[in-house]
Amino acid sequence: MKPEPSTSRYTSAMIAVTVLGAMLFFLPVILLPDMRLWVKIVLAAGVIAAEVPAIYLLGRRLARRMIERIDRAYQSEKAFVGNASHELNNPLTAIQGECEITLMKDRSPAEYKSAINRIYEETRRIIRLMQHLRFLSKGDSEILHSGAEQVILSEFIMQQFCGDRINFSPDNFAFTLDINPELLKTALENIIGNALKYSGEGVVDLRLRASVLDVVDRGIGIPADEIGRVLQPFYRASNTREYSGNGIGLSLSIHILRAYGADVSIASVIGEGTRVRIDFRP
Numbered sequence: 001m002k003p004e005p006s007t008s009r010y011t012s013a014m015i016a017v018t019v020l021g022a023m024l025f026f027l028p029v030i031l032l033p034d035m036r037l038w039v040k041i042v043l044a045a046g047v048i049a050a051e052v053p054a055i056y057l058l059g060r061r062l063a064r065r066m067i068e069r070i071d072r073a074y075q076s077e078k079a080f081v082g083n084a085s086h087e088l089n090n091p092l093t094a095i096q097g098e099c100e101i102t103l104m105k106d107r108s109p110a111e112y113k114s115a116i117n118r119i120y121e122e123t124r125r126i127i128r129l130m131q132h133l134r135f136l137s138k139g140d141s142e143i144l145h146s147g148a149e150q151v152i153l154s155e156f157i158m159q160q161f162c163g164d165r166i167n168f169s170p171d172n173f174a175f176t177l178d179i180n181p182e183l184l185k186t187a188l189e190n191i192i193g194n195a196l197k198y199s200g201e202g203v204v205d206l207r208l209r210a211s212v213l214d215v216v217d218r219g220i221g222i223p224a225d226e227i228g229r230v231l232q233p234f235y236r237a238s239n240t241r242e243y244s245g246n247g248i249g250l251s252l253s254i255h256i257l258r259a260y261g262a263d264v265s266i267a268s269v270i271g272e273g274t275r276v277r278i279d280f281r282p
Contacts, residue, residue: 087129087234087246087248088126088129091122091123091125091126091129092122092126094118094122095119095122095123098115098118098119098122099115099119101115102115129246129248132248132249132252133248135252135255143180143183143255143256143259143260144259144260146180146183147180147182148178148179148180149178149179149180149181150176150177150178151176151177151178151179151181151184152173152174152175152176153172153175153176153177153208153213153280154170154172154173154174154175154208155173156181156184157170157188157206157208157213160185160188160189161188161189161192161206165196165199165201165202165203165204166192166196166203166204166206167203167204167205167206168205168206168208169205169206169207169208170207170208171208171209171210172208172209172210172211175208175210175211175280177260177280179260183256184256186252186253186256187252187253187256187257188215188253190249190250190252190253191215191250191253191276191278192204192206192215193249194249194250195215195216195217195219195274195276196217197243197245198217198219198220198240198243198274199217199218199219199273200219202217202218202219203218204216204217205217210281211279211280211281212277212278212279212280213277213278213280214275214276214277214278215275215276215277215278216273216274216275217273217274217275218272218273219273219274220239220240220270220271221239221268221269221270221271221272221273221274222237222239222266222268222270222274223237223238223239223270224268224270226238227266227267227268230247230250230266231250231251231254231266232251233247233248233251233252234246234247234248234251235247235251239270257278260280261280261281262278262279262280263278263279264276264277264278264279265277
């Protein structure tokens, strides 16, 4: 994990104050070797008197920042566990309920088949969720060593995603990536799928310009204060309650794309639509 900019600044400031204090003490001693002992003692005391309060204040600020960072990480992990438990509980409750209702009395073969189909769908839902959670736990190095191939991006998009309601306009037919094709498909499928889902019957534009792919929809949009949060696992924007989903697809896509060095950004306006920009060569 990279240190936050504020943490790095405080650490750098503490080092700078310490180095400056050492220079203020040692330079006169080196340049003036005949300096009287009492002058050296006074100089050292002055340097210490000036440094100690500065280092104390900077250290206190740094400690506070680190505590806040740890608390945010704890709260994030707590929310993740709570959300994961909730998402797993829903299909398990549905399976249990279906079994209880089915066993209450004898059913016809068609009724048993219908119940088994519903249990099967809920089981698939659990398996997909567990696969996503397992993948999110992987580090970047594990992802990078998972069967990368050279992929021509424009051809890949045309083969995998072009169809009804998708308008693909590339200007670069030669840009290639060294990436696992299945992981790339998963990442783009989640992003494009969201664009289609939240656009009703509207068209989604895929624009490839050099190494930058824009996925643009004209759907419901994302509230401005929630754009950063939709990247978190299980978080769903407040205006998506009536749509199906568990809020893990986008975070999974970001995890995959960033592991391969891509930069992903989101811009959105409520009621006008959303643009997800993926720069494969930031």
